[in-house]
Amino acid sequence: MEISAKYNPAETEDKWYSYWLEHKLFHSEPDGREPYSIVIPPPNVTGVLHMGHMMNNTLQDVLVRRARMNGKNACWVPGTDHASIATETKVVGRLKERGIEKSSLTREQFLEEAWKWKEEHGGIILEQLKKLGASCDWDRTKFTMDAELSQSVINTFVYFYKKGLIYRGVRMVNWDPVGLTAVSDEEVIHKQTKSNLFHLRYFISENGKPSDKYIVIATTRPETIMADAAVCINPEDERYHYLKGKKVFIPLINKEIPIIEDSYVAMDFGTGCLKVTPAHDINDYEIGLRHKLPVTDIIDEHGRLNEKALILIGEDRFVARKKIVKMLEEAGHLEKIEDYTSPVGHSERTNAVIEPRLSLQWFLKMEALATDALKSVEEGRVRLIPDRFNNTYRHWMENVRDWCISRQLWWGQQIPAYYLPNGEFVVEATFEEAFEAAKKIEPNIKREELKQDEDVLDTWFSSWLWPISVFDANKPGRPDAEPNRDLAYYFPTNDLVTAPDILFFWVARMIMAANEFMGKEPFTNVYLTGIVRDKQGRKMSKQLGNSPDPLELIAQYGADAVRIGMLLCSSAGNDIFYDESQIEQGRNFCNKIWNAFRLTRGWEVDDSANPSEPARLAVEWFENTLAKSIATINDHFSKFRISDATMAVYKLFWDEFCAWYLEAVKPVYGEKIDRYTYDKTISFFDSLLKLLHPFMPFITEELWHQIAPREAGQTIMGEAMPAQKPYSEEIIAEFNSAAEAVVNIRNIRQSKNLSPKESLVLYVKNGESVKMGAIISKLSNISQICSVEDFAQQGNGVNFMVGTTEFFIPVKVNADEERAKILAEIERYTKFLEGVRKKLSNQKFVSSAPENVVALERKKESDATEKLKNLNELLQRLK
RNA sequence: GGGAGCAUAGCUCAGUUGGUUUAGAGCAUCUGCCUUACAAGCAGAGGGUCAUAGGUUCGACUCCUAUUGCUCCCACCA
Numbered sequence: 001m002e003i004s005a006k007y008n009p010a011e012t013e014d015k016w017y018s019y020w021l022e023h024k025l026f027h028s029e030p031d032g033r034e035p036y037s038i039v040i041p042p043p044n045v046t047g048v049l050h051m052g053h054m055m056n057n058t059l060q061d062v063l064v065r066r067a068r069m070n071g072k073n074a075c076w077v078p079g080t081d082h083a084s085i086a087t088e089t090k091v092v093g094r095l096k097e098r099g100i101e102k103s104s105l106t107r108e109q110f111l112e113e114a115w116k117w118k119e120e121h122g123g124i125i126l127e128q129l130k131k132l133g134a135s136c137d138w139d140r141t142k143f144t145m146d147a148e149l150s151q152s153v154i155n156t157f158v159y160f161y162k163k164g165l166i167y168r169g170v171r172m173v174n175w176d177p178v179g180l181t182a183v184s185d186e187e188v189i190h191k192q193t194k195s196n197l198f199h200l201r202y203f204i205s206e207n208g209k210p211s212d213k214y215i216v217i218a219t220t221r222p223e224t225i226m227a228d229a230a231v232c233i234n235p236e237d238e239r240y241h242y243l244k245g246k247k248v249f250i251p252l253i254n255k256e257i258p259i260i261e262d263s264y265v266a267m268d269f270g271t272g273c274l275k276v277t278p279a280h281d282i283n284d285y286e287i288g289l290r291h292k293l294p295v296t297d298i299i300d301e302h303g304r305l306n307e308k309a310l311i312l313i314g315e316d317r318f319v320a321r322k323k324i325v326k327m328l329e330e331a332g333h334l335e336k337i338e339d340y341t342s343p344v345g346h347s348e349r350t351n352a353v354i355e356p357r358l359s360l361q362w363f364l365k366m367e368a369l370a371t372d373a374l375k376s377v378e379e380g381r382v383r384l385i386p387d388r389f390n391n392t393y394r395h396w397m398e399n400v401r402d403w404c405i406s407r408q409l410w411w412g413q414q415i416p417a418y419y420l421p422n423g424e425f426v427v428e429a430t431f432e433e434a435f436e437a438a439k440k441i442e443p444n445i446k447r448e449e450l451k452q453d454e455d456v457l458d459t460w461f462s463s464w465l466w467p468i469s470v471f472d473a474n475k476p477g478r479p480d481a482e483p484n485r486d487l488a489y490y491f492p493t494n495d496l497v498t499a500p501d502i503l504f505f506w507v508a509r510m511i512m513a514a515n516e517f518m519g520k521e522p523f524t525n526v527y528l529t530g531i532v533r534d535k536q537g538r539k540m541s542k543q544l545g546n547s548p549d550p551l552e553l554i555a556q557y558g559a560d561a562v563r564i565g566m567l568l569c570s571s572a573g574n575d576i577f578y579d580e581s582q583i584e585q586g587r588n589f590c591n592k593i594w595n596a597f598r599l600t601r602g603w604e605v606d607d608s609a610n611p612s613e614p615a616r617l618a619v620e621w622f623e624n625t626l627a628k629s630i631a632t633i634n635d636h637f638s639k640f641r642i643s644d645a646t647m648a649v650y651k652l653f654w655d656e657f658c659a660w661y662l663e664a665v666k667p668v669y670g671e672k673i674d675r676y677t678y679d680k681t682i683s684f685f686d687s688l689l690k691l692l693h694p695f696m697p698f699i700t701e702e703l704w705h706q707i708a709p710r711e712a713g714q715t716i717m718g719e720a721m722p723a724q725k726p727y728s729e730e731i732i733a734e735f736n737s738a739a740e741a742v743v744n745i746r747n748i749r750q751s752k753n754l755s756p757k758e759s760l761v762l763y764v765k766n767g768e769s770v771k772m773g774a775i776i777s778k779l780s781n782i783s784q785i786c787s788v789e790d791f792a793q794q795g796n797g798v799n800f801m802v803g804t805t806e807f808f809i810p811v812k813v814n815a816d817e818e819r820a821k822i823l824a825e826i827e828r829y830t831k832f833l834e835g836v837r838k839k840l841s842n843q844k845f846v847s848s849a850p851e852n853v854v855a856l857e858r859k860k861e862s863d864a865t866e867k868l869k870n871l872n873e874l875l876q877r878l879k
Numbered sequence: 880g881g882g883a884g885c886a887u888a889g890c891u892c893a894g895u896u897g898g899u900u901u902a903g904a905g906c907a908u909c910u911g912c913c914u915u916a917c918a919a920g921c922a923g924a925g926g927g928u929c930a931u932a933g934g935u936u937c938g939a940c941u942c943c944u945a946u947u948g949c950u951c952c953c954a955c956c957a
Contacts, residue, residue, distance in 0.1 A: 003916095005916075005917060005919095006919075007919095219957060221957085264955090264956085265956085265957085269956050269957070270956085270957060273957095274956085274957055275957075276957095281955080283955045283957080286955085342956090388883075388884065389883095391882080392882085392883065392884095392952060395883085395953070396953080399953080500952095531951095568905070568906090569905095571891095571893085574891095574892080575950080576891090577891065579891080581890095581906070582891085582906080584906095585905080585906065588917095588919045589919090590919090591919050591920085592916095592919085592920085594916090594917080595917035595919095596916070597916085598917075599916035599917080600916085602915095635895095639895080641893090643892085643893095644893070644904095647893090647905070650905085658916090666916090743922090743923080746922060747922090747923060747924085749922090750910085750922070750923055750924090751923090756912090756914065756922080757914075829901095832900075832901065835901095839938080843937085844936095845937040845938070846937085847937080848936095848937055848938090849898070849937065850898080853898045853899085853938090854898095856899065856900080857900090859900075860900045863900065
């Protein structure tokens with residue numbers, strides 16, 4: 001049967017994925033084997049696969065498949081994250097398209113819509129992962145808002161509250177006026193933004209009335225002047241000593257405010273006078289606390305001025321800014337406007353400019369948790385790869401602030417705090433328990449009088465439990481509970497593969513939660529991948545439209561090709577510059593494997609024939625080189641050098657196996673292959689497919705089934721990875737010398753226009769042994785290798801050396817050209833020898849360098865001397 | 880403003896406690912080949928003052944200092 005010269009992934013991928021699922025090959029249950037577990041970084045439930053996911057999940061799949069073949073009970077737990085703010089924003093948007101405002105719905109109605117959206121779109125991303133070949137245990141798929149996982153979040157909240165680590169307080173938070181929620185410090189992105197520095201005149205009060213004297217303050221936010229509580233100067237600032245104890249008037253609204261002194265004010269910035277607006281700036285808020293200033297909040301949740309602003313009521317903050325500048329100018333309060341660029345906080349999710357806003361929020365005290373989590377890394381129980389992230393990690397852990405865990409959203413776990421009519425509250429896991437607790441405070445309370453907090457918890461407050469809750473949702477919040485069978489077996493997980501930008505959001509917090517509830521770290525190795533960027537170095541993003549659709553790539557090139565393409569260019573922690581040519585390379589590699597198979601498949605076996613000499617030698621060599629490569633690959637994996645491991649397998653297959661081995665054992669056209677060589681070749685192919693399988697699961701499964709008969713239900717996944725074996729460096733070196741001779745001969749053929757079909761005689765100096773001559777003969781079409789006393793008798797020809805062995809091919813040459821070449825060689829070696837001799841004549845070098853280094857230099861000296869001698873003889877002959 | 884990291888071939892990167900003949904790989908490039916597994920291929924070749932300047936050392940791509948350029952993280956100078 002004719003097989004296509006091109007590998008067609010579409011024909012195999014779905015077939016094998018179904019096969020794996022059908023035979024439940026990804027499913028894991030605790031047993032007597034050593035466990036190997038990974039929890040997936042749960043993607044946003046309504047998200048779609050992007051290149052970063054491809055990278056990330058390919059790496060995880062490589063690790064999991066390899067562990068499985070290494071005899072571990074491998075379990076990769078998939079799942080999705082409810083991503084409260086992102087999902088809620090999407091749902092709100094979808095409702096808006098249908099003309100429905102969120103505010104017109106009750107909480108229950110909204111959640112119903114959200115769940116509908118989740119059912120429709122949730123899990124698309126998991127289906128996409130299947131296309132990639134991800135060997136997740138789908139029976140264990142979890143969602144951070146599954147009932148039992150939500151319960152574990154609530155239990156955790158109650159636990160920390162009762163432990164005194166969760167508190168409620170008025171704080172200046174980062175308010176997202178579009179998402180209408182507080183966001184954590186980590187969710188604020190500071191961008192350099194062009195704005196203006198407005199210099200405003202505040203008239204000084206005399207007897208309670210504005211005088212004609214004024215001071216100038218500089219501000220970027222003139223729309224907040226109505227909320228000013230004071231003007232502040234540095235007590236050291238002699239320019240303003242005359243202002244001490246005086247008062248000034250806020251322009252436009254003519255409100256009298258005091259001048260206060262605080263060393264926070266920089267004398268050399270702006271005018272040295274700072275307007276203090278406690279409600280709308282975090283620093284001003286702190287100054288306000290120190291000086292007991294009143295707080296006037298003039299901006300509402302949408303970022304509009306409220307009635308307390310007295311003017312421009314209802315205007316958006318940015319519109320108000322333009323208008324008030326005009327009003328100030330008209331009223332003679334505007335001194336000047338300067339261009340100014342400063343960092344402005346933007347919401348990571350909605351990109352709205354963050355408004356510092358005072359509000360009542362829930363916080364988790366972080367200090368103790370962070371101290372322990374820092375130890376986990378510093379004492380080596382968690383290893384970050386690459387380890388340079390240790391510094392970043394430490395910095396964050398040492399400067400951690402309390403975590404604002406409440407969000408003014410509906411999509412998420414509702415905070416289990418229940419308010420009594422008198423304003424007191426109780427925190428309990430269920431309404432019933434809360435009601436009982438409330439009765440102890442207010443014995444006559446009615447059920448309907450007890451109101452649950454409206455807010456939900458930050459998404460990370462559920463995802464930090466992930467490595468525990470996916471196995472046993474009862475455990476978080478209950479450090480004393482017995483872990484169930486799964487948790488006891490799979491926890492702690494082994495490796496975590498994630499992006500460095502969530503090292504703090506997620507990784508650090510998972511360590512904290514696990515330390516608290518499990519008494520140990522949730523994983524041993526954290527492999528931090530790079531961020532996938534386009535060729536111009538831009539982050540892949542939907543907005544830029546520079547992210548290719550991974551599914552289209554898979555359709556076009558095949559999943560194996562995409563995986564290889566990603567792996568080849570991924571070194572840990574370094575950004576990945578995506579280029580489609582990498583995937584083409586992956587596709588070409590699939591094709592190469594496919595064609596190697598086609599070759600072996602076409603062979604007819606002769607059971608009575610003996611192996612040819614080159615075949616025998618090639619088998620012997622490949623056995624050794626395979627063993628050596630396995631050792632190299634294992635070493636790369638132990639250091640998480642996944643791209644190096646990929647490259648090692650790639651070269652082993654393409655260069656060693658195809659370019660050298662198969663060429664050496666290939667029978668002459670029309671002839672059969674002997675049984676021994678054939679069986680060996682198939683067994684090598686089998687080993688190679690196993691080594692390749694973690695990287696390219698589909699083509700390897702397909703070919704593994706084709707190279708030998710298999711029984712139903714059999715899979716390459718269930719096979720043991722080829723084991724590391726001792727190997728002979730000597731045999732490898734001998735083959736390499738033969739290969740070097742082959743390259744030289746091919747080179748001579750090309751430069752002298754000799755057809756590869758024309759066989760040649762190869763001469764070697766008497767007394768020099770040629771190892772693996774049969775390989776040389778076969779691969780460079782040499783009819784005979786002759787030992788001779790002197791090449792001069794053979795007439796014209798070209799010399800070459802492998803090591804110090806001299807070879808000669810008789811061929812017509814241009815004597816001048818040859819001489820020039822030889823002279824160049826002589827010059828090169830002479831210089832080299834000079835350098836070596838200089839080194840060796842240096843007493844200090846000889847006495848202080850280690851013995852082997854000196855010995856090496858002496859060997860260099862003698863080898864180069866020998867080469868020069870040969871070259872000079874050759875030159876003589878040409879004269 | 881503080882911190883971290885990077886700088887090696889046209890591109891993407893290795894270079895594992897300073898010594899392994901003349902610094903490696905993949906891709907790309909160039910040359911010759913449609914050689915019955917594969918042109919998505921085969922066979923060859925070229926290409927680097929290891930960012931710059933000093934220093935330590937018998938010896939530096941590797942260690943130190945400074946400079947330049949880039950990246951990321953953190954941060955309250957209005």
